[in-house]
Amino acid sequence: MKGTWPxxxxxxxxxxxxxxxxxxxxxxxxxxxxxxxxGRRDSPSQPGPPAEAQEAFDLDxxxxxxxxxxxxxxxxxxxxxxxxLDGGSRQVLAQDRERDGGGGASSTVVTVGQGSGSxxxxxxxxxxxxxxxxxxxxxxxxxxxxxxxxxxxVSALTGLGADRITICEGNT
Numbered sequence: 001m002k003g004t005w006p007x008x009x010x011x012x013x014x015x016x017x018x019x020x021x022x023x024x025x026x027x028x029x030x031x032x033x034x035x036x037x038x039g040r041r042d043s044p045s046q047p048g049p050p051a052e053a054q055e056a057f058d059l060d061x062x063x064x065x066x067x068x069x070x071x072x073x074x075x076x077x078x079x080x081x082x083x084x085l086d087g088g089s090r091q092v093l094a095q096d097r098e099r100d101g102g103g104g105a106s107s108t109v110v111t112v113g114q115g116s117g118s119x120x121x122x123x124x125x126x127x128x129x130x131x132x133x134x135x136x137x138x139x140x141x142x143x144x145x146x147x148x149x150x151x152x153x154v155s156a157l158t159g160l161g162a163d164r165i166t167i168c169e170g171n172t
Contacts, residue, residue, distance in 0.1 A: 057128045070136060070153060075146040077139035086130040094122040131158045134165045141169035
């Protein structure tokens with residue numbers, strides 16, 4: 001690198017002009033790496049799923065909300081809803097699966113330490129119970145068009161087939 005100072009400065013200036021966009025992208029990348037990610041928490045909390053997933057299924061609240069919604073169907077009137085469940089809610093837990101040399105496999109439930117020597121399982125998701133059947137009692141239950149609308153609504157909200165939903169006419 002023989003040369004005088006002005007020649008070297010001119011060469012560097014040419015190289016910087018030629019690669020200015022590459023250098024700009026590199027500088028932007030470094031700036032993004034230095035930004036905080038927001039993933040840090042100030043107070044450590046217990047591991048587990050989000051608060052929505054930890055909520056237990058409330059059958060009474062679901063029946064009341066369904067009854068309020070069905071009461072707004074034209075011709076139905078004030079409705080009462082009774083739902084039966086096929087078992088309760090359950091959690092799907094994280095599992096660690098290992099294969100041995102003989103082709104067999106074993107799985108163990110993943111646990112984490114929660115401080116003071118206690119261990120806790122790692123739930124992946126909470127599954128709501130399956131519905132077994134539904135009964136809807138309303139003053140408009142004798143009208144076939146109202147009955148069809150109610151069966152469709154209950155089926156859409158519970159996943160039940162029409163054979164598991166009963167609509168009865170109640171007192172006015």
